[in-house]
Amino acid sequence: MGASLSSLTENESTANGRPGLGDIPENCVACVFMYLTPPEICNLARLNHAFRGAASSDSVWDSKLPSNYHHLLDVLPQRIYEGFSKKDIFAFLSRPVPFDDGNKEVWLDRISGRICMSISTKAMLITSGEDRRHWNWFPTEESRFHVVAYCQQVWWFEVSGSVKFPFPPDIYTLTFRVRLGKFYKRLGRRVCNFEHTHGWDLGPVQYELFTSDGQHAVSEYSLDDSDQDDTSANLKRGDWIEYKVGEFIVSRSDPATEVRFSMKQIDCTHSKGGLCIDSVSITPSDLKARRSKGVSKYQ
Template identity: 70%
Template sequence: MGSSLSNLTEGAASGRPGLGDIPESCVACVFMYLTPPEICNLARLNRAFRGAASSDSVWENKLPPNYQDLLDLLPPERYHNSSKKDIFALLSRPVPFDDGNKEVWIDRVTGRVCMSISARGMAITGIEDRRYWNWVPTEESRFNVVAYLQQIWWFEVDGAVKFPFPADIYTVLFRLHLGRFTKRLGRRVCTFDHTHGWDIKPVRFELSTSDGHQSSCEFCLDETEQDEADGNHKRGCWIEYKVGEFIVTNSEPPTEVKFAMKQIDCTHSKGGLCVDAVFIIPSNLREHKRRGVLK
């Protein structure tokens, strides 16, 4: 295969047809069926491939249909006179909005829209009182800060976002961590001094959308009955809890998504929990990433 490709690329020098003889328009048609990483790799072969890989018609096909809504979150000078390829590269990086508490971006392989909402962008009961909550700076969050709960009786976190999501099926996830983590001598260390109460009763997760969809589920965040050899798999690790899914059939009007997690049984206190963010991601995209199909 490598020898055949070499012969094709060197065909022009030997008088035989090669890849460089393929019309750029034909190459562009083939690129319509490839992923952006594949297109960028093939662009290195020759001039025709480079030209096709820069074609607006190719990259228009890779962008979500409402990509202008994402661009509207940026200053116009960031994308003015940019090619569609440059716009794809720009939007594949996080675009912050709502004072930087929310981010939206397109997946680099599929071009589908993803979003994250920081703990700072949510309503957290008691967050102003440092006896209960603290903001902890960390590189382990894409927002560089997480909300850490020391102890509280009434636990409730609520959030909402209104956005013109493209047609797709989306999954809503809370990213949580039991225990407080720090770095000592370059190593990650977790402490569980405040971690308690999450094994008594489950936490309830709720999801609703402006088109009437509702779903809820419950998870026990702590596991005390673990095998001693295996340990507690939920402590000291970031875990994504799936709240539910919702379907968008059209980006207009914008879809409002509300989400919450709560444990409001005041018969016991709970603590030692880090709240990072909520993620809204196309459902089968999440499954592909978990299997390692997409990076």
């Protein structure tokens, strides 16, 4: 059976004169590849010369790239991608492309070729964020930006930010990635410190987003009471959790869509603290739904 399969992948016909996979014209293979995902194309490219040639065709990879992929390239010096084929461009953009002084990243999902984005807390406005009595920054390998904001103690809590980008038409979900408690390593082990964690059980935190075309979404979560939401019932203090702010729809890339977002609890009747904020993510909604539902652990 192995010999039979091997003969089918050769460029010549099989011994009995019947055509094999190697006899299929490269342009026909390329037409089929347009309906497959990038990982499937890369796997099939190993079969024979015709499949490898089709898997390198610009027409195949042009169908996998978003229509305005050049906007992702615009944030980079041209010399970096000069001479790249469409396959090279897809492979390059499937890795995070930093912009805005490295505080934001955008990339293509490797399966669907759709745009995803992450925004560091460094790119956001934090009330009293410069006062080290209230806020600190500390490095961590658990963040894609290698640094997170830590709220030690505040009365007025508000974190906000914005991004303007020519998102391709799609439905997107915006989430905040946060965690109760501060963590550090001791003798190579991850140690939890909840010394300053307080106040989050006394009232919900409000999340909000606005878009430049008038869309608005708002949600509320109690950060220190996971039993209130079935989707987070198994989560405990110390887990990174993505809280869904809401969805917005992009119907056209031009003009670019501006998204403004915030996370706040401005009830000054009690202090709160002991909270880490990592980033905001913007992801096509059905991609997000496959990985998580509502509030989830960060993967």
